[in-house]
Amino acid sequence: xxxxxxxxxxxxxxxxxxxxxxxACRRLTHxxxxxxxxxGAGDAPSDAELIARWQEGDDGAATRLVxxxxxxxARFVSAQDxxxxxxxxxxxxxxxxFSSLEGFRAESAFRTWLFTIARRLxxxxxxxxxxxxxxxxxxxxxxxxxxxxxxxxxxxxTRGRLWRLVERLTPTQREVFVLxxxxxxxxxxxxxxVGTTEGAARVxxxxxxxxxxxxxxx
Amino acid sequence: MRDCPNADVRDLLPDLVHGTLPPxxxxxxxxxxxxCGDCTAERELLARLVxxxxxxxxxxxxxxxxxxxxxxxxxxxxxxxxxxxxxxxxAVGWRAAAVIAAVSLGALAVGSTQRDRDPAPVxxxxxxxxxxxxxxxxxxxxxxxxETELQALLGALETLEPVPAEPEPxxxxxxxxx
Numbered sequence: 001x002x003x004x005x006x007x008x009x010x011x012x013x014x015x016x017x018x019x020x021x022x023x024a025c026r027r028l029t030h031x032x033x034x035x036x037x038x039x040g041a042g043d044a045p046s047d048a049e050l051i052a053r054w055q056e057g058d059d060g061a062a063t064r065l066v067x068x069x070x071x072x073x074a075r076f077v078s079a080q081d082x083x084x085x086x087x088x089x090x091x092x093x094x095x096x097x098f099s100s101l102e103g104f105r106a107e108s109a110f111r112t113w114l115f116t117i118a119r120r121l122x123x124x125x126x127x128x129x130x131x132x133x134x135x136x137x138x139x140x141x142x143x144x145x146x147x148x149x150x151x152x153x154x155x156x157x158t159r160g161r162l163w164r165l166v167e168r169l170t171p172t173q174r175e176v177f178v179l180x181x182x183x184x185x186x187x188x189x190x191x192x193x194v195g196t197t198e199g200a201a202r203v204x205x206x207x208x209x210x211x212x213x214x215x216x217x218x
Numbered sequence: 219m220r221d222c223p224n225a226d227v228r229d230l231l232p233d234l235v236h237g238t239l240p241p242x243x244x245x246x247x248x249x250x251x252x253x254c255g256d257c258t259a260e261r262e263l264l265a266r267l268v269x270x271x272x273x274x275x276x277x278x279x280x281x282x283x284x285x286x287x288x289x290x291x292x293x294x295x296x297x298x299x300x301x302x303x304x305x306x307x308x309a310v311g312w313r314a315a316a317v318i319a320a321v322s323l324g325a326l327a328v329g330s331t332q333r334d335r336d337p338a339p340v341x342x343x344x345x346x347x348x349x350x351x352x353x354x355x356x357x358x359x360x361x362x363x364x365e366t367e368l369q370a371l372l373g374a375l376e377t378l379e380p381v382p383a384e385p386e387p388x389x390x391x392x393x394x395x396x
Contacts, residue, residue: 059289063282070276078274086274091281098288163270181264182271184236202229213219213263 047110051101066094069111072183073118079166079178080122089125093118108192115179115193165215169208176201177208219263222256231257235264 045053045061047068053061070090077089096117097104104113169177175194179185180201187198187205194201222228227250233239234247251257 054289057289059282059286062285063278066278066281066285070278070281071273074274074276075271078272087276087280090276091284094281095284095288098285160270162266163272166267181232181235181267184232184238206228209260210221212267213221216263217219 051104051110054098055101062094062098065110069114070094072111073114075182076115076178077118077122079163079182080119080171080175081126082167084122084125089118089121092121096121109189112185112189112192115185115189116195119175119193165212166208168215169211173204173208173211176204177212180205181209219259220256222254222260224250224254224257227251227254227257228260231261231264234261235268 045064047065050061050065054065073090073093074086077084077086093114097110097114104110166174166177166182172194176190179190179193180187185193187201190196190201190205191198196204227247230239230243230247231251234244234251239247251261
């Protein structure tokens, strides 16, 4: 039995015995992430397989990768900068990723690499954009409601209010929190995407969560 | 909302919400959450946040088309990205050697012009040195070579044959000047 499988078996025994240590859980979660397809479908090709197919000339493979990762990238971009042109940033991210596949290290997840590129693009755009105060124009049409749409509006407002708590976080906390809580990425993946350490990512996440809780309690 | 003192379980709550925990670990975490009000509240908060995420629409087809254009613009390497990188490395090496040789020969040509030598069979590399413009002497530091002259020099490099891995002895290159 290889070393990796032995570690997994040991972690499983520990979990069953109730000794749910962080190391055991982290190991099991990491092992699981290495084996399952990002979409959860057992027969779906992995990112590495799709990349290899694209390099061999299969344009459909690229489309599948875009379909798989674009929604998460769009959510991340939108959460980091609500005024960003999400379509443009996401498209630019994929174009740059596929243009520089030689720079992609297969030992890190393709998804992580995409988030790294998107993050840097956002940083570049922030530096290039002149910040100015913007007034939100409210149209009279927005005030018209009917009873049928009221419940939806209330629900939408509640969702929006909750997510605005995330938008109030510091940039670093927001990045980490969105990736951890919003996308379920591991601390290792987050550390790689934002250029920090796993320990720092964990601290940022818990600080962010504490800030969100305090905002709710206030 | 309070934080449960069990940091190990709290660390796994986002994974529980996203369904990425191994079955054994998920069972253990669920067992804890079932008896812990703080973790129950935190799990619910995380689930609500996930549900509240903005879902901006993206045109996947347009992105796919843009990626396809990447392929048509970039030269394809059938042997894979690493092989093309290896193939490019020698080209960079001999071009660098050619630039160094040309600049060095340019300096020597300046000296030979000043010594007013008899016309001799010109070594190929000497032709790289552009003819001085009227009233413009090349008896100046190379750093003062004009942009036009430099461009001509670099353009001539494009016609150079590859320099062998081992540079030719300088005497052989300068054979026509002695």
